[in-house]
Amino acid sequence: MKHILLDTDMGPDCDDAAALALLHVFADQGLCRILGVAHCTSNPYGAGTIDAINRYYGRPEIAVSTYHGKGFLTEECHMIYNRYITTHLPNRYREAQPEEAVAMYRRILAGQEDKSVECIAIGPLNNLSALLNSRADEYSDLDGVSLVKRKVIRLTAMAGVYPITTEMAELVKKDSGKSIEEIIEEIEDFNVVCDVGAARNIAENWPTPKIYLGGEAGLLVTGSTLSAFLPEDHPVRIAYQLYTNNKGRFSWDVFTVDFAVIPDNPRYRLSPAGTVRFDEKGRTIWTPDENGADHFVELAQPKEKMIEDIDRLLVTMPKKG
Secondary structure, three states: OEEEEEEEOOOOOOHHHHHHHHHHHHHHOOOEEEEEEEEOOOOOOHHHHHHHHHHHOOOOOOEEEEOOOOOOOOOHHHOOOHHHHHHHOOOOOOOOOOEEHHHHHHHHHHOOOOOOEEEEEEOOOHHHHHHHHOOOOOOOOOOHHHHHHHHEEEEEEEOOOOOOOHHHHHHHHOOOOOOHHHHHHHOOOHHHHOOHHHHHHHHHHOOOOEEEEOHHHHOOEEOOOHHHHOOOOOHHHHHHHHHHOOOOEEOHHHHHHHHHHOOOOOOEEEOOOEEEEEOOOOOEEEEEOOOOOEEEEEEOOOHHHHHHHHHHHHOOOOOOO
């Protein structure tokens, strides 16, 4: 069973809600244990929405934390669904915010066995960057890099843009009138450009193997069947109804969680080894290197099969809750 720490921006897009729900589905199947979920923006409704989803799936005890910086992704467009969920569904954080993310990370990691934790990041990387930069404290005598190196097996992050497969290339360039090279050059991955410094710190200094799912790999729409199969009070149905009017959404974060948790997942394949770096504008620099610690994820099944499989998982009801 995998032991998971999830970092999410829960608000700017609704696929974060589906990704967290999918993590619970996998926990119900005995594939993982959710140790904690960190929210990585200043949005006051992210932590409440995380807690509401955790409670709906019968795990109200899961540790939740948040970024304590000010003014990071707090525009109205980042509150389309999380404000409603936090103010209407049961959760602990309607009136006050939870603990700071780095403190939660350090406390939980210090209490785990060595090389026993997997981290999944589906938002900007500011929390995990701050974890790397952290100093010894009451939880551990190790600095952040040393603590991560001792306790973490792997980081899987939705970040960057990578060489594109033929099938995905056709999907991306459809009706664009542009070459694949032009499209890839123009793609800016949200999670990177929101905090380029943090993404560069992770790419250069995170001390475990890293797997990246890029912006090009999530461009399949899932979640369009939620309103037909989930009850009206289901937080993920509410999120997609408010954000997309039940039309579904691209699957960046959902695919990242799906890949990270299921061993030898047939829906994906890994690139050869290499290294990932981000330039000062947040553009991805991928360098093949047989000795590199990084890989990126490619889709390995036809898009219709990918969508069918994920949609079936997303309408799986909680075993408890």
